[in-house]
Structures are given as C-alpha cells and as structure tokens.
Amino acid sequence: MAEEVKASMSGTVWKVLVEPGQHVEDGEEVLILESMKMEIPHESPCDGTVQEIVAGPEAYVEEGDTLIRIEED
C-alpha cells in the first residue's frame, strides 16, 4: 500500500534525501522543507520503498500537499 509524506506547512522543498527505488525505514528523514528560513524535516511514515518524488527541489508546496509516495513493505 502506498503511503504519502505530506507537507506539514507551506514552503519550498530544500533537499530530497532519497531516490525512487530506495528502501527507507519508518521515521527516516526523507525530505527537508524550507519555510521562513527554517528547515522542516519530513520523515517516512513507514518502512518501505520510495515510489515517487512528487515535489522535487525548489517546488513550492502548500500545507497537506503530497511530497513523496512510499510503497509500504
């Protein structure tokens, strides 16, 4: 089942720390959003494999937008 990493607030994607196909663990930092000069880390909600980077570096996102899809183990 695909889980989604969603933006916790509006901001700009600063760093994507994973690649499609990469295995990640529950709680692993997968993306860092920048909002008001602050880095907001986003973590994987599950153990799984990165399926798709929906919002890449520099993408502007609103709160709740999907950032990364992860296929749960």
Place this chain on the structure above:
Amino acid sequence: MVGQASAKRVLVANRGEIAARVIRAVQGLGWHAIAVHSEVDGDSPHVRMADSAAPIGPAQAHKSYTNIEAVLHAARETGAELVHPGYGFLSENGDFARAVERAGLTWVGPRPEVIERMGDKLEARNIAAAAGVPVLPGTHEPVAPEQAVELAREIGFPLMIKAVGGGGGIGIARVEDEAQLEKAVEGVQHRARTLFGNDRLYLERFLENPRHIEIQVFADHHGRRIHLGERECSIQRRHQKVVEEAPSPLADESMRQAMGEAALKLVDAVNYTNAGTVEFLADNDGNFYFMEMNTRIQVEHPVTELVTGTDLVAEQLRVALGEPLTLEPTPPAGHAIEVRLYAENPEKKLLPSPGTIERITLPVGEGIRVEHAMRDGIKITPFYDPMIAKIVTHGRDRATAIDRMREALGQTRVEGIRTNLPLLLQILEKDDFREGRLSTDFMREHFGIA
C-alpha cells in the same frame, strides 16, 4: 553634514522592517531611498515608503533578494550611488560587496575581503586569537572525521562538533563525553556530506550555560574606531535571538571595558570599517570568549541606539561616504530591551505560522519604539524570515524597561496568524529574567524549547 544639494541615491537591498529602517535613515538625511522587491512584495510597506522602487525577481530569495545580478541591475537602472544591504540576504556576501564597488557604487559596510575573512568562522577565530582576543580551545583548521576523535580528546569535553559548510544550527552536535564522541562525529559527517557536500569538521570546547554578549563597534576610513558597549542576547531559540537588551545585566564597567577593548583589537587586526558586532560567549564570572563577528548592522541595533542616543544606520551611510565618525564612546543611559515578534505557533513547538495578518495593532507610548513593515491584510509568506516586528522599550533602569515592555506587549494584537506573543509575555514574568539570570539555555530550561 551633507545637505539637500548633494542628496544621494541609496538602494536598500532588503525587505521588511530593516528595509523600512534604512529607508527612514536615508530620508532623514534628505536623500533618495530606492527599494527593491520580489514578485510577492510589490505592495509591501517598505516599497510604499521608498522614493522609488525596482522589481528584482520571483518570490524565492535566491532568485531575488540574494540574486547578485538582479540587485546590481536594479542599482544601475535606478541610478543608485550607494547600496545598503541591511542584515541577512547579501549583507555578508563578499562577492556582492565587491560587485557593488566594481560597478562604481559605494558599499555601506566593511571592505569585501574583511567580510570574507570574518565570514570564514575558523579564520575569524584564528585572527582573533592572534590579536590577543580570548577564544575557546578548538581546532585551528578543518579536520577530517578520523582526526576529529583524537583531537577531541585533547580539547576536552563538553565540546561542539561543527561542519565547516554548516551554519544556522545545521550540522552541529554537542558531545558531553568521550562515549558519545565517535557516534556524534559520524552523525555530523553524514549530515555534512549529504547537505553540504563537504564532510570536513572543526571542534570547539563548549561553554556550559553561557551568556551571549556582543559589542557594537564602529570605525571610519580615517583610523578612528570606537565601541558602543554591549548587548546581551542570551535568550534564543534555534540559535535565533528572541530577547535582547543593553546594557547586559551581567556586565559591570570593567567587564564592559575589557570586552570593548578585545573587540577593538579585532577591529584593528583587520582594519575594519563601518558598523560591526563582535559576539562573545561569557560565563557568570566575567570570562568571555570570541564567537564570531557580524560585518553588518544587526537586528538588535535599536537597543544600543536607545541607550547611547545614536542613529547607527545614518552613521553607516555617512561613514561609507568617507565622512569622519561623529559617534563618541558613551556609557549606557538607562536600559533598553527588544523582543522579536515572530510568526510562530507556540502550541506547535514554535513552528513557522505563515498566513495573512487580518489586523495588527502595535504598541505606542512613552519609551516604546517599534520597528516593522506591517499593515492589515499583509501576507506572511513562507519565503522569508518569520519576524513580524521588533518591539523595543527604554527606561531609566531595567525594571522600568521591563514594565514598559509588559505594557507594550499588552497593547499588541495580531489577528489571522499565530505568533510568539504569549511566550514573550511569559518570558517577562520569569524570576530568572527579572533578576537578570540569563543564559543561552534559558528557553530550554524554562519552556523546553531548544
């Protein structure tokens, strides 16, 4: 004094409250203030205040406010003669300062190479040590992670491991003892490699519960330099200051003079010009150690202005043009406190709280000064710093300044977004604050906020 006949044109390469502050100083000299703005800031108060304005690009700061080409282009198009960078953005970018000078304009700040030398935190520390300014024990050059473990044992614990490429609290780890060392080095190395592409580190002894005390310095192009005493900025969260004051409740006249003289040694060592701030960590016994130098006007400069009766920004503009320093060393008159009102949600660990300010009421009254660029209906975007306003109070003593701050914050209302206002009021009520027992650990100790 420069009169109307030689009215200068000053491009203010910034936004928000500091742009408004600089524009006011420019106009106070009878000169012409030119604002710049990104696509989301076209209708901002700093643009409305200015005598003219130029667009510099999209909302994201690296495409506008920190885009050297865009800002230079605006300066040329608008016939600017001086460029004032404010703080943040391009203010400590040596390449920008150099480009401004090469374009034949006057840079309001120190020489580009001085900005660069002080911007390299390791070099700055080495210069300070060589000039006889106290520094904490640490590495003198970047080290590879495998050397770090051995060097850490020599420096002693607790210590900080810092990534050379890091900053703003990223790529830093505090190590309490040897048991934590290897894991911490690995962690910082990993983060530094992922985020900055450079895994070189440096180490510095960590001072327990230090106070952050800084000295305002000013030097002209004729060899005259002074310090204007200290500011204490110990109350911080995420390495960002929240409450600042002058004088420091800790510093007595002899500590003030010792810190001032140390700061001036650094000024002399690099032939510093214009306004600058030398930041120290201090312990409660009055020992102090150089941390870094900020080669620009600082956010908290108003507390110094209030206790010394000066206009530091106007002085920056005059000194940049080669005029002699008009400031005199002045003992602090009364006490001033500044708080930073941030768009941050106190119920969500002070995470940013972007949105639209439907209505804002800022305080007015005796001994109250507010620096802001706000109005009803303004949008606080995620693109820039979360500071909404600086509220500053001044009184004959610290207790009076604190009472005035309570009054000022009591008048303050922000509707539409969450702010740290409730937290600011709580800080003022703490006995440790009222009695001046401050440390950079204050927010963690009292509110569990790092």
